[in-house]
Amino acid sequence: MYSFKNDYSEGAHPRILNALLESNLVQADGYGEDQFSRKAVDLLKEKMGRPDVDIHLLSGGTQTNLIAISAFLRPHEAAMAASTGHILGHETGAIEATGHKVLSIEAKNGKLTPSDVEKVLEGHPDEHMVKPKLVYISNSTEIGSIYNRSELIQLSDFCKKNQLFLYMDGARLGSALCSEGNDLQLSDLPGLVDAFYIGGTKNGALLGEALVICNDSLKEDFRYHLKQKGALLAKGRLLGIQFLELFRDNLFFELATHANKMAVILRNEISKGDIPFLTHSPSNQIFPILPNALITELEKKYLFHLWEKVDSDHSAIRLVTSWATKEEEVLAFIVDFKKFK
Amino acid sequence: MYSFKNDYSEGAHPRILNALLESNLVQADGYGEDQFSRKAVDLLKEKMGRPDVDIHLLSGGTQTNLIAISAFLRPHEAAMAASTGHILGHETGAIEATGHKVLSIEAKNGKLTPSDVEKVLEGHPDEHMVKPKLVYISNSTEIGSIYNRSELIQLSDFCKKNQLFLYMDGARLGSALCSEGNDLQLSDLPGLVDAFYIGGTKNGALLGEALVICNDSLKEDFRYHLKQKGALLAKGRLLGIQFLELFRDNLFFELATHANKMAVILRNEISKGDIPFLTHSPSNQIFPILPNALITELEKKYLFHLWEKVDSDHSAIRLVTSWATKEEEVLAFIVDFKKFK
Amino acid sequence: MYSFKNDYSEGAHPRILNALLESNLVQADGYGEDQFSRKAVDLLKEKMGRPDVDIHLLSGGTQTNLIAISAFLRPHEAAMAASTGHILGHETGAIEATGHKVLSIEAKNGKLTPSDVEKVLEGHPDEHMVKPKLVYISNSTEIGSIYNRSELIQLSDFCKKNQLFLYMDGARLGSALCSEGNDLQLSDLPGLVDAFYIGGTKNGALLGEALVICNDSLKEDFRYHLKQKGALLAKGRLLGIQFLELFRDNLFFELATHANKMAVILRNEISKGDIPFLTHSPSNQIFPILPNALITELEKKYLFHLWEKVDSDHSAIRLVTSWATKEEEVLAFIVDFKKFK
Amino acid sequence: MYSFKNDYSEGAHPRILNALLESNLVQADGYGEDQFSRKAVDLLKEKMGRPDVDIHLLSGGTQTNLIAISAFLRPHEAAMAASTGHILGHETGAIEATGHKVLSIEAKNGKLTPSDVEKVLEGHPDEHMVKPKLVYISNSTEIGSIYNRSELIQLSDFCKKNQLFLYMDGARLGSALCSEGNDLQLSDLPGLVDAFYIGGTKNGALLGEALVICNDSLKEDFRYHLKQKGALLAKGRLLGIQFLELFRDNLFFELATHANKMAVILRNEISKGDIPFLTHSPSNQIFPILPNALITELEKKYLFHLWEKVDSDHSAIRLVTSWATKEEEVLAFIVDFKKFK
Incomplete structure (x- = not known):
C-alpha cells in the first residue's frame, strides 16, 4: 500500500544521507558547537540577509514549540492559537506541561487575524485571568492554508502595537513558501515575527528544525533552555550537516x-x-x-x-x-x- | 589535533549509516510505530530474555532522564543521586524543571550504597521535606567506575525493601558491561532495577537511547510522556534502524x-x-x-x-x-x- | 453604597470571631496538627457519617483546586470543566501552572452531563493528546445553578465506569445544599465524588475550605502537597477553630x-x-x-x-x-x- | 506542658483580634483591593520612607518564598541558599516544584558571604548547568543568627555587581531587627535587597507576610502570580487589618x-x-x-x-x-x- x-514516511533525501556519510569520521565538538552547525547557522542567516538573528537547531516540532514558548513567556502569560493549532490538540499538552495556558481561538481556515486576537485581549482584563502574550500561528497551517504577506503584516503590526510576541510554527514552512499564491519570502519573516522555525523533518531531513529568534529580547541564554529540556544533541552535527545540505543550494x-x-x-x-x-x-x-x-x-x-x-x-x-x-x-x-x- | x-566526536559506525541508507525509501509509520522500531524493541527484549519489559527509543540522555524520572515520580517525591551524578550538575536543572528536587549524596567513586541512601531517608521523616523516592545511579559512572553484581544486588534489595525506585543511567552502559572486572550482563538488569537505559549515542549511534521499563507500575501511558516532552520523533525509524543494527549481532x-x-x-x-x-x-x-x-x-x-x-x-x-x-x-x-x- | x-465583602460571622477570641491563648501545635483542626476534621467526618474520608483544611478555593487537581493527576492527564468553570477563566491558569491542561466544555447552565464528558473522551483517543482524567464540577455553579441528586448520580456512574475522577468545587456548597429544589445532602457526596470541598470563605468564615478526599487512592501523602504549595498554615488552628464553630451545630x-x-x-x-x-x-x-x-x-x-x-x-x-x-x-x-x- | x-503556638496578639472585630461588618472589596490592605501597604511604605516599593500581603512564608522566587527567575535560573536555609530543607521542594533548582552552600552560622556565592558562580560557567541568579538569605536565620549592616552591604554590593537578585526571608525579621547587636533598620532594607518580606505570622499575627519588592524590574504583574498560586485571599482584608494594627504604632x-x-x-x-x-x-x-x-x-x-x-x-x-x-x-x-x- x-x-x-x-x-515523514520515508527517511531522508539521498543528498542528506550522503552528506552524513562524507563527514562521518571528522571529529567535531558536541552539543551544537561543531563546525557543521556553525556553518549551517551562518548560511541560514546569510540566506535571510539577517546576521543579527539567533538560530538554534532542534530535533522536532513539539520540542521546538515547547522550548521556545516556555522560554519566551513569564509564568502567568499565555499563548493564543487557532483551535486547529498543533499545540492545542496534537502535542499532549506540551505547552501546559511547562506551566502555560493555551487560549483557543475559533478561526476560519486555521488562520488568525488581528480581530481574533483582539477579542481574546478584551476578555482577559485583569490578574484573575492569564495574560495573553504570545500569538502562535502555523504556516502552512494544520489544514493546508497559508498566510499571505498582507495578512502577516497586519497580524505583525497588531502584535507589536499590543506588546505581543508573534511566533510562527514552520513545520511545513517550505511547502508554504513554495505554494501557489504565496507572496512571502524566507527573508521577510525576521521582520514580521519574533521567532519562527524552518521545518526540516517534513521536508527531507531525517530530523531537524531551525529555530530563528528575531526579537533581541528573546535571545539571551537560549541554549540553557535547550539543554534543560533535553534538546541539545551530543552529536549536534547531525542537525548541522543536514541544514547545510538543505540550504547550500536550493535543495x-x-x-x-x-x-x-x-x-x-x-x-x-x-x-x-x-x-x-x-x-x-x-x-x-x-x-x-x-x-x-x-x-x-x-x-x-x-x-x-x-x-x-x-x-x-x-x-x-x-x-x-x-x-x-x-x-x-x-x-x-x-x-x-x-x-x- | x-x-x-x-x-561522541564522530558520526556513527559505518554499519549504522549503511542501515539507514538501505532502508531509506521504505515507507514507515511515524512516531515510533514503524516496523524498524518495533523489531528493535522485540530484539532487545529477546536479548534480555524479558518479553515483559517495555522499551522506548529516545534521542539523548538528558531527555531520557527527565522524561523517565518525571513520569515515575509524584509531585512531592525526589530523586537521589551521587554528587557526581549527571542529573545533578550537567543537565541544567532538567529534573527540577519538571518539579522534582534531586538530593545530592557525597559518594566514593561516584557509586551509591544502601547506607548512603538510608541516611537520606532518615533525614527526610515528614511532609515538611520532599519524599525521597527514586535512586539514580549511572553505570559506568561519570567518573568511569562500574557497579559489580553484588553491589547492584545490595542496592536493589534495599530499594525494594524501602519502596524506592532504582533507575540506572546507561549512557555508557556498553562500556560498563564490557569492562574488565564487570560481572553483570544486560539480561541481569531488568531483575535488579526498575528502569534503565541502553546508551546508543556514546556507543556508535548518531543518536539514540533505549529506555527499558521493568517495573510494571511504571509502564502505563508512557508514550504520552514522550510526546508531551517533545521526544517522539516523527521519523522514529531513525532510532529503530540504529538499535536494530547495533543489536542484530554483537556490534x-x-x-x-x-x-x-x-x-x-x-x-x-x-x-x-x-x-x-x-x-x-x-x-x-x-x-x-x-x-x-x-x-x-x-x-x-x-x-x-x-x-x-x-x-x-x-x-x-x-x-x-x-x-x-x-x-x-x-x-x-x-x-x-x-x-x- | x-x-x-x-x-465575601464582610469579615466573619461574629460567632467565629468569638471562637477565635476564646481559644486565642491556648497553645497548639502548628501546621494543622493542632487540637482544633483535629476536632474539626472528626466533626465533619461524623456529620457525613464517613470516618474513612480524609479531610484537609485550606485557605481558599484556587489554592484548594490547584493542589487537589495537581496531586490527583499524572503529568499527561487533563481536567475537564464547563466553560464557565472557575478553574478555566478565573484562576489565572493555576491548573496549567501545575502542568495540566483544562479542557473546556460548552455546557448548559454551567453543568456537565455524561454525554458532555463522553464527547471529550471520544476526541482524545491517543498519546498525541492529553488524557482526560478528572471531571471538575462546581456546586452551586459559577452561574448559580445546582446539581440535583439524579444528575450527580448519573455523572458519578459515568466517571466510575470510565476511570475518571469526579471533583466538586464547593466554594458555594452551603448555598447549593440549602437551595430550593436541592435534594442532595452533605453526607451523599462522599459516595458520589472522589473529592470535594466545603467552602467556608463564602459562607461566613474569614477564610477556609475543607477538602474531603473520598477515593482511597487519592489520599496518600496529601499533606506533602499542601506544604509544597504553601498551603500549610503555621497557625492551622485558624482554620480548625472556624470549621469547628461552623459545624458544631447548624451554623x-x-x-x-x-x-x-x-x-x-x-x-x-x-x-x-x-x-x-x-x-x-x-x-x-x-x-x-x-x-x-x-x-x-x-x-x-x-x-x-x-x-x-x-x-x-x-x-x-x-x-x-x-x-x-x-x-x-x-x-x-x-x-x-x-x-x- | x-x-x-x-x-506560632498561640493565636494572635489581642489587639489584632480586636481590630478584626471592630472592622468586621464593614464591607470591603475582595482579593487585596480593600481599604485596609491599601492603607497597610501605604503605612509600610511610609515607615520605610520608600513610596516606590511594591508591597503585597500573603499568608505564609513558604507561599511567599515560592511565589516570589518563581516570579523573579527565568526557567533556567537557580536560587542559592545556605544549607540551613528554609527553602532547602523545610519547604518540601516548593521552589523545585516551580521548576527551579536551589543550590546549597555550606555556611557558617547560617549566613552567606560574597565569597560563598562567588564559588557557586565559578562552578557554573555554562549552559550545561543552571544559571545561579538569586541569593536567598534569612534574617534572622534558621539558627538564630542575624546579618549586621556591614555584612549585608557587602553581600548586596556583590550581588549588584554580578547581576544577582538578593532576596531576604523575613519570617523572623522582627526579632532580627530588635536583637542585641543589630544595626539594621527596616528602612535600610529596600536599598540593600531586591525583595524581602516582613513576617507577621511569627510575630503576633494570625497569619500574614508582607512581601516588599524593591527592584523595579521585579514588580510588573506580580498580582498575577499571587492569584495563579492561590495566594490572593478573597477576604484579603484579613491581612490588611492585621498589618495595619502591627504597624500603626510600634506593636x-x-x-x-x-x-x-x-x-x-x-x-x-x-x-x-x-x-x-x-x-x-x-x-x-x-x-x-x-x-x-x-x-x-x-x-x-x-x-x-x-x-x-x-x-x-x-x-x-x-x-x-x-x-x-x-x-x-x-x-x-x-x-x-x-x-x-
Missing part, C-alpha cells in the same frame, strides 16, 4: 516544490470530478470530501487519514505529499479515484 | 570493547610512568593526574578535558575513548606522553 | 439559608416586574437582565457586577447575597428597583 | 522585643551553668547543648525541639520565644533547669 498519510525549496506539485496534480484531478474540498489548501496537504464508498475502495490500496465525517454519506480525507512522493503513485491514485468514483 | 574529549558490545581496549592501553602506559589516577576506572574514561607542564605540552596536540586541579603543580585530566578511537592515535599520544614526561 | 458584588447551614433567603426575595420581587433572568439559579447568585438605564440608576446606590451585555438596551447583572446580607438593604434595593424601572 | 517549640517591634527579651533571660541563665550553645543567636531562638539526662527531665514539663545529637551524652535543643511567651514560664523553666542540672 502506498502512503499519503504524511510527509530545501526544490523538495517543497516537488511536494506541492504532487499535491497540485491530486487537487486538480480530484476537482475535475466535481469533488468539493473541506478547505482551500495550496500547500502539500489537501482535504477532498469523498463519498464513503469511494473512500472504502481507496483504502484498499492507499494509506491516508480519515479527517472528519461531513455527512452520513461523505467524509473528508487528508492526502499529504512530500519530497519523496512518486509521481507514478499519484497518477495511479488518480486512476483508481476515477475508476471507483 | 586529535580529540580524546568525549565519545553494540564490539564497539564498547574497542573503546575499553583503547582506554586500557592509555591507562597501562600512563601507569607505567608512576602516574596516579584520580579514581579507579575500568571503563572508557580515565583520569590521570599529570604535572601541569606535561598537560601544557599535550594540549598542543590533543583535545581533552581538564578535569580538576589537584595541587599547585598537578591536575587531573579526562581522556575518553570510543568505538571510533584509532589505535595509532592512542599510541601517538603515549609516545608524546613519554617524550614530555 | 451597599454591595451585592459578592459573598454553616443557617448562614447559607439566610443568603439564599435574601436571594429569593430579590428574585421574586424582580421577577414580578416581568424581568427575565439569564439563567435559572436557585442559590445565592442571581442574574436579572435589566434595561441599561435602570442599571445606571441602581449603580448610584449599589455595588454589583455587570455580568454581560444582552442586547443594545439590556444587560445581565449579578447580585450576590450572603450570610451578612441585611434584609433591609435587600428591601431598599427592591424599592429602588421598582422606582427606577 | 508549656511549649517553647516555636513562635510589631514591641512584640519582637518581648520575644527577644524572653530569649535573653533563657540564654543568660543557661549560660551561667557553663552550658555551651550550638551557635551564637541573639534573636528569639537559642540552641543550648544539654546533657541528655537533663533534656529528659525538661521534656516532662516543657515542649521543645530536639535539634541535633552532639555527642553520646549531649544534644542541642531549640528553645523559641515569642510575643506570647510568659515571663513566669521562662522563670519556671530556669528553676527546673537549675534543679535538674
Whole structure:
C-alpha cells in the first residue's frame, strides 16, 4: 500500500544521507558547537540577509514549540492559537506541561487575524485571568492554508502595537513558501515575527528544525533552555550537516516544490470530478470530501487519514505529499479515484 | 589535533549509516510505530530474555532522564543521586524543571550504597521535606567506575525493601558491561532495577537511547510522556534502524570493547610512568593526574578535558575513548606522553 | 453604597470571631496538627457519617483546586470543566501552572452531563493528546445553578465506569445544599465524588475550605502537597477553630439559608416586574437582565457586577447575597428597583 | 506542658483580634483591593520612607518564598541558599516544584558571604548547568543568627555587581531587627535587597507576610502570580487589618522585643551553668547543648525541639520565644533547669 498519510514516511533525501556519510569520521565538538552547525547557522542567516538573528537547531516540532514558548513567556502569560493549532490538540499538552495556558481561538481556515486576537485581549482584563502574550500561528497551517504577506503584516503590526510576541510554527514552512499564491519570502519573516522555525523533518531531513529568534529580547541564554529540556544533541552535527545540505543550494525549496506539485496534480484531478474540498489548501496537504464508498475502495490500496465525517454519506480525507512522493503513485491514485468514483 | 574529549566526536559506525541508507525509501509509520522500531524493541527484549519489559527509543540522555524520572515520580517525591551524578550538575536543572528536587549524596567513586541512601531517608521523616523516592545511579559512572553484581544486588534489595525506585543511567552502559572486572550482563538488569537505559549515542549511534521499563507500575501511558516532552520523533525509524543494527549481532558490545581496549592501553602506559589516577576506572574514561607542564605540552596536540586541579603543580585530566578511537592515535599520544614526561 | 458584588465583602460571622477570641491563648501545635483542626476534621467526618474520608483544611478555593487537581493527576492527564468553570477563566491558569491542561466544555447552565464528558473522551483517543482524567464540577455553579441528586448520580456512574475522577468545587456548597429544589445532602457526596470541598470563605468564615478526599487512592501523602504549595498554615488552628464553630451545630447551614433567603426575595420581587433572568439559579447568585438605564440608576446606590451585555438596551447583572446580607438593604434595593424601572 | 517549640503556638496578639472585630461588618472589596490592605501597604511604605516599593500581603512564608522566587527567575535560573536555609530543607521542594533548582552552600552560622556565592558562580560557567541568579538569605536565620549592616552591604554590593537578585526571608525579621547587636533598620532594607518580606505570622499575627519588592524590574504583574498560586485571599482584608494594627504604632517591634527579651533571660541563665550553645543567636531562638539526662527531665514539663545529637551524652535543643511567651514560664523553666542540672 502506498502512503499519503504524511510527509515523514520515508527517511531522508539521498543528498542528506550522503552528506552524513562524507563527514562521518571528522571529529567535531558536541552539543551544537561543531563546525557543521556553525556553518549551517551562518548560511541560514546569510540566506535571510539577517546576521543579527539567533538560530538554534532542534530535533522536532513539539520540542521546538515547547522550548521556545516556555522560554519566551513569564509564568502567568499565555499563548493564543487557532483551535486547529498543533499545540492545542496534537502535542499532549506540551505547552501546559511547562506551566502555560493555551487560549483557543475559533478561526476560519486555521488562520488568525488581528480581530481574533483582539477579542481574546478584551476578555482577559485583569490578574484573575492569564495574560495573553504570545500569538502562535502555523504556516502552512494544520489544514493546508497559508498566510499571505498582507495578512502577516497586519497580524505583525497588531502584535507589536499590543506588546505581543508573534511566533510562527514552520513545520511545513517550505511547502508554504513554495505554494501557489504565496507572496512571502524566507527573508521577510525576521521582520514580521519574533521567532519562527524552518521545518526540516517534513521536508527531507531525517530530523531537524531551525529555530530563528528575531526579537533581541528573546535571545539571551537560549541554549540553557535547550539543554534543560533535553534538546541539545551530543552529536549536534547531525542537525548541522543536514541544514547545510538543505540550504547550500536550493535543495530545501526544490523538495517543497516537488511536494506541492504532487499535491497540485491530486487537487486538480480530484476537482475535475466535481469533488468539493473541506478547505482551500495550496500547500502539500489537501482535504477532498469523498463519498464513503469511494473512500472504502481507496483504502484498499492507499494509506491516508480519515479527517472528519461531513455527512452520513461523505467524509473528508487528508492526502499529504512530500519530497519523496512518486509521481507514478499519484497518477495511479488518480486512476483508481476515477475508476471507483 | 586529535580529540580524546568525549565519545561522541564522530558520526556513527559505518554499519549504522549503511542501515539507514538501505532502508531509506521504505515507507514507515511515524512516531515510533514503524516496523524498524518495533523489531528493535522485540530484539532487545529477546536479548534480555524479558518479553515483559517495555522499551522506548529516545534521542539523548538528558531527555531520557527527565522524561523517565518525571513520569515515575509524584509531585512531592525526589530523586537521589551521587554528587557526581549527571542529573545533578550537567543537565541544567532538567529534573527540577519538571518539579522534582534531586538530593545530592557525597559518594566514593561516584557509586551509591544502601547506607548512603538510608541516611537520606532518615533525614527526610515528614511532609515538611520532599519524599525521597527514586535512586539514580549511572553505570559506568561519570567518573568511569562500574557497579559489580553484588553491589547492584545490595542496592536493589534495599530499594525494594524501602519502596524506592532504582533507575540506572546507561549512557555508557556498553562500556560498563564490557569492562574488565564487570560481572553483570544486560539480561541481569531488568531483575535488579526498575528502569534503565541502553546508551546508543556514546556507543556508535548518531543518536539514540533505549529506555527499558521493568517495573510494571511504571509502564502505563508512557508514550504520552514522550510526546508531551517533545521526544517522539516523527521519523522514529531513525532510532529503530540504529538499535536494530547495533543489536542484530554483537556490534553494540564490539564497539564498547574497542573503546575499553583503547582506554586500557592509555591507562597501562600512563601507569607505567608512576602516574596516579584520580579514581579507579575500568571503563572508557580515565583520569590521570599529570604535572601541569606535561598537560601544557599535550594540549598542543590533543583535545581533552581538564578535569580538576589537584595541587599547585598537578591536575587531573579526562581522556575518553570510543568505538571510533584509532589505535595509532592512542599510541601517538603515549609516545608524546613519554617524550614530555 | 451597599454591595451585592459578592459573598465575601464582610469579615466573619461574629460567632467565629468569638471562637477565635476564646481559644486565642491556648497553645497548639502548628501546621494543622493542632487540637482544633483535629476536632474539626472528626466533626465533619461524623456529620457525613464517613470516618474513612480524609479531610484537609485550606485557605481558599484556587489554592484548594490547584493542589487537589495537581496531586490527583499524572503529568499527561487533563481536567475537564464547563466553560464557565472557575478553574478555566478565573484562576489565572493555576491548573496549567501545575502542568495540566483544562479542557473546556460548552455546557448548559454551567453543568456537565455524561454525554458532555463522553464527547471529550471520544476526541482524545491517543498519546498525541492529553488524557482526560478528572471531571471538575462546581456546586452551586459559577452561574448559580445546582446539581440535583439524579444528575450527580448519573455523572458519578459515568466517571466510575470510565476511570475518571469526579471533583466538586464547593466554594458555594452551603448555598447549593440549602437551595430550593436541592435534594442532595452533605453526607451523599462522599459516595458520589472522589473529592470535594466545603467552602467556608463564602459562607461566613474569614477564610477556609475543607477538602474531603473520598477515593482511597487519592489520599496518600496529601499533606506533602499542601506544604509544597504553601498551603500549610503555621497557625492551622485558624482554620480548625472556624470549621469547628461552623459545624458544631447548624451554623454553616443557617448562614447559607439566610443568603439564599435574601436571594429569593430579590428574585421574586424582580421577577414580578416581568424581568427575565439569564439563567435559572436557585442559590445565592442571581442574574436579572435589566434595561441599561435602570442599571445606571441602581449603580448610584449599589455595588454589583455587570455580568454581560444582552442586547443594545439590556444587560445581565449579578447580585450576590450572603450570610451578612441585611434584609433591609435587600428591601431598599427592591424599592429602588421598582422606582427606577 | 508549656511549649517553647516555636513562635506560632498561640493565636494572635489581642489587639489584632480586636481590630478584626471592630472592622468586621464593614464591607470591603475582595482579593487585596480593600481599604485596609491599601492603607497597610501605604503605612509600610511610609515607615520605610520608600513610596516606590511594591508591597503585597500573603499568608505564609513558604507561599511567599515560592511565589516570589518563581516570579523573579527565568526557567533556567537557580536560587542559592545556605544549607540551613528554609527553602532547602523545610519547604518540601516548593521552589523545585516551580521548576527551579536551589543550590546549597555550606555556611557558617547560617549566613552567606560574597565569597560563598562567588564559588557557586565559578562552578557554573555554562549552559550545561543552571544559571545561579538569586541569593536567598534569612534574617534572622534558621539558627538564630542575624546579618549586621556591614555584612549585608557587602553581600548586596556583590550581588549588584554580578547581576544577582538578593532576596531576604523575613519570617523572623522582627526579632532580627530588635536583637542585641543589630544595626539594621527596616528602612535600610529596600536599598540593600531586591525583595524581602516582613513576617507577621511569627510575630503576633494570625497569619500574614508582607512581601516588599524593591527592584523595579521585579514588580510588573506580580498580582498575577499571587492569584495563579492561590495566594490572593478573597477576604484579603484579613491581612490588611492585621498589618495595619502591627504597624500603626510600634506593636510589631514591641512584640519582637518581648520575644527577644524572653530569649535573653533563657540564654543568660543557661549560660551561667557553663552550658555551651550550638551557635551564637541573639534573636528569639537559642540552641543550648544539654546533657541528655537533663533534656529528659525538661521534656516532662516543657515542649521543645530536639535539634541535633552532639555527642553520646549531649544534644542541642531549640528553645523559641515569642510575643506570647510568659515571663513566669521562662522563670519556671530556669528553676527546673537549675534543679535538674
